[in-house]
Amino acid sequence: MPSIHPNSNKQDKSPDQTDNLRELYQPVYMVPPPTLDWPMPKLRLEVKELAHEGSVLFFFKHVNPSDAMRDAVISVYDTLYTKQTCPRHVRSVTLYLENMNGVAYTKGSELDDDHKEIHLSVRHVQNSKQRARDEILGVLVHEMVHCFQYNARGSCPGGLIEGIAGVKLSVCGYEVRHQADNDRADYVRLKAGLSPPHWRKGGNKWDEGYQTTGFFLEWIESTYGHDFVRKLNGAMQDYKYDPSVFPRLTGESVDDLWKLYKTSSDSVR
């Protein structure tokens, strides 16, 4: 019975050939050992249109879907929770690659909100092909936050929840599509180092969402303590949104924080 192991007939090979074969047969651990400390939902992938250029870019721009999804979950946990507080109700997250307008959206499955769906536009991937990898990972982190963050029982301002990278609630509840909002900034995405190069600090209102609120939250965190965003999210687990959460955590109202932030970021320019 001939062996297929590359080293079993090594005497028949020159050293160079053996090295080449060894390299070829090196086991490739595509999925590192699971991080047991964090509860990991079942992660799934469904490609609706495999031949689309965006799908091809997805798989050939070195995006390992398993790593990317797991890393996005851990990024969210690590930014918004501790190992004691991280939510355990999300049972699965499915990433759909599909040919649609816009960038991406997240929703609970029709049968059970604990099963989350992230829908990513392969057209958007195609349009971002110069930086497809970072864009895919950034959008994935942003959408993954939607799967796990608290929303003050639906009462959190949309801009704030988008700033943290949350679900901007529609009138009746859960889902809002992100239509062509290429400037999809958010705090967690900033923290993950996956912001597009054109993002800039600034903005007119603190709760504009996306990069405006993302940078603002980052500034509060760096000025008033590194747990600010985690505590802000935690305060929205069981309670309705109350702006007094800002003075409670920082000693300043959100309007005063915004003024201080604008002054400090203007002086940096």
Ligand SMILES: [Zn+2]
């Ligand atoms: Zn969003």
